[in-house]
Amino acid sequence: MADIGWGPLLAESEGYGRLGDKTDDYKPLTSDDIEKLAEAGFKPHQHASHGMIFFRKQNKLWDIYEQKGFAMMQMRFDGTLGFPGGLMDEGETPLQCLNRELREEIGFDPTKHAFSDNEHIASYLHEGKNLVLHFYVKEVSAEEYFALETNTLHAHEYGIETLGIIRVPLFTMGDGLRGFPAFLTNNFAGNARSQLITGLVAAKLFTQEDMTKAIEAYKGFMKNSH
Numbered sequence: 001m002a003d004i005g006w007g008p009l010l011a012e013s014e015g016y017g018r019l020g021d022k023t024d025d026y027k028p029l030t031s032d033d034i035e036k037l038a039e040a041g042f043k044p045h046q047h048a049s050h051g052m053i054f055f056r057k058q059n060k061l062w063d064i065y066e067q068k069g070f071a072m073m074q075m076r077f078d079g080t081l082g083f084p085g086g087l088m089d090e091g092e093t094p095l096q097c098l099n100r101e102l103r104e105e106i107g108f109d110p111t112k113h114a115f116s117d118n119e120h121i122a123s124y125l126h127e128g129k130n131l132v133l134h135f136y137v138k139e140v141s142a143e144e145y146f147a148l149e150t151n152t153l154h155a156h157e158y159g160i161e162t163l164g165i166i167r168v169p170l171f172t173m174g175d176g177l178r179g180f181p182a183f184l185t186n187n188f189a190g191n192a193r194s195q196l197i198t199g200l201v202a203a204k205l206f207t208q209e210d211m212t213k214a215i216e217a218y219k220g221f222m223k224n225s226h
């Protein structure tokens with residue numbers, strides 16, 4: 001079987017991104033913290049970078065529901081949802097890691113539309129796992145978005161680490177639950193659920209108020225289903 005590169009990392013990474021990870025365990029880092037990490041060559045932590053690609057489009061789905069656009073996530077090899085991205089290699093910066101991982105996982109061409117430092121939204125530390133997660137958000141045009149989606153089928157990791165790209169439903173149906181709030185009830189890798197929420201508000205696809213409503217609907221559903 002071909003060496004797909006992550007074998008040696010597996011033992012080291014054991015315990016990362018498991019189902020049941022608590023989002024609250026990921027503490028946001030300040031820009032000073034990140035600067036200090038960079039000065040120390042990003043040691044002694046393990047790092048990973050993930051990116052949300054989206055396009056903005058206000059329209060009415062089926063002439064009924066206000067749709068805000070599309071955001072890209074993926075079904076991962078481990079059955080959880082996450083953003084394209086992955087673990088940082090020795091000598092890389094978080095941004096270099098992101099652009100490399102996106103090429104491997106979704107066939108993204110960094111010479112055409114690489115992520116930049118301006119698109120960094122937040123970084124989080126999970127102390128127990130000695131893991132720092134860096135998160136970026138990039139707006140593209142509708143044409144670029146659809147071309148990227150088509151490309152994913154030809155990416156190196158398609159069918160291995162990435163089992164398919166999905167569009168996050170950015171609308172809420174009449175019952176206040178189906179659509180985006182119901183999407184939040186899925187299982188997410190690491191802190192991808194809170195990254196999604198943060199990213200959509202940072203991109204101004206959701207107002208704080210709309211997002212609060214969606215989170216309340218999601219939490220209400222989770223409470224009633226137990």
Ligand SMILES: O=c1[nH]cnc2c1ncn2[C@H]1C[C@H](O)[C@@H](COP(=O)(O)OP(=O)(O)O)O1
Nearest residue numbers: 016017048082083085086087189190191192
């Ligand atoms: O989208 C994500 N957001 C936050 N954390 C994530 C996301 N996807 C995975 N993870 C976590 C899970 C692991 O703790 C690390 C690295 O995972 P992964 O992307 O699988 O790394 P490799 O592709 O194996 O390099 O991040």
